[in-house]
Amino acid sequence: MQPILQVDTLYGGYIPGKPVLHDITFSVRPGEMIGLIGLNGAGKSTTIKHILGLLHPQKGNVRINGLTLKDNPLAYRSAYAYVPESPELYEELTIREHLELSAMAYGLTKDVFKARSEALLGEFQMKDKLNSFSNHLSKGMKQKVMIMNAFLIEPSLYIIDEPFLGLDPLAIRSLLDLMVQMKRRGASFLISSHILSTIEKYCDRYIVLHRGHIVAYGDLDEIRLQTQLPGASLDDLFYNLVQGEGGTP
Incomplete structure (x- = not known):
């Protein structure tokens, strides 16, 4: 193998x-x-x-x-997907936009993106932060966004x-x-x-x-x-x- x-x-x-x-x-x-x-x-x-x-x-x-x-x-x-030790996000993008950017970059269909993103947001208890900008998030929440982006593309x-x-x-x-x-x-x-x-x-x-x-x-x-x-x-x-x-x- x-x-x-x-x-x-x-x-x-x-x-x-x-x-x-x-x-x-x-x-x-x-x-x-x-x-x-x-x-x-x-x-x-x-x-x-x-x-x-x-x-x-x-x-x-x-x-x-x-x-x-x-x-x-x-x-x-x-x-590959990489999750760094220190989260690095775009300050001018919301969590939703970070996820959408990753989906577009890796060619995910709308249906696949919707199913995966909703599951990840629920798993990491981030649905209520979906429209928050990254500079309003704690370090732990930023790390969750990095992890969700990595697992989104599988x-x-x-x-x-x-x-x-x-x-x-x-x-x-x-x-x-x-x-x-x-x-x-x-x-x-x-x-x-x-x-x-x-x-x-x-x-x-x-x-x-x-x-x-x-x-x-x-x-x-x-x-x-x-x-x-x-x-x-x-x-x-x-x-x-x-x-x-x-x-x-």
Whole structure:
């Protein structure tokens, strides 16, 4: 089965010839949820920026549905949805207009747009805010708008950076339920989060980044085997990898 996302021997960063990512290789299969974890500065955001096409690899390549960004920019970018850590909205647009803009950009029919948007607005309790401008919203509400726009288009791949920041408990549960629902339909997820206890319950495999290197990669049992810590939680495994001997690339 061809991976939705394939990252091969990726070296990259912000300054040519001075990579901060070193030999990053992993894949995300259809219907799989991958947790991308690491300390601040480990290279998580840099990895995501290379996947999004905001940074170009100094070596190696990134493919979504078998295509690199150079192969077909439109097909590459339309295959994923990205939810950033800090919500970024247009101040002059209402929530309704944000959703309509996404629907037009991705070619949704009116009927599909109506059904999906009404379901999402109800799920995140935002129907009464539909005509509100983004600068009148709290950070948590702005984050809900970003999430609704991502799930509205139902792409092959969801890239979500710190999805739970700013969300109330009901919104967190709604997001997790939606992720599970879309995963069952075959969608893939790459999730960067520091809330290890939550992603341990939902992710199939994990990538542990440290100082720009992958220091562990696999499901929970595989990482337990790598660290020789049978039965350990993801939190304990992570601590061992970045604080113990496993933390030195």
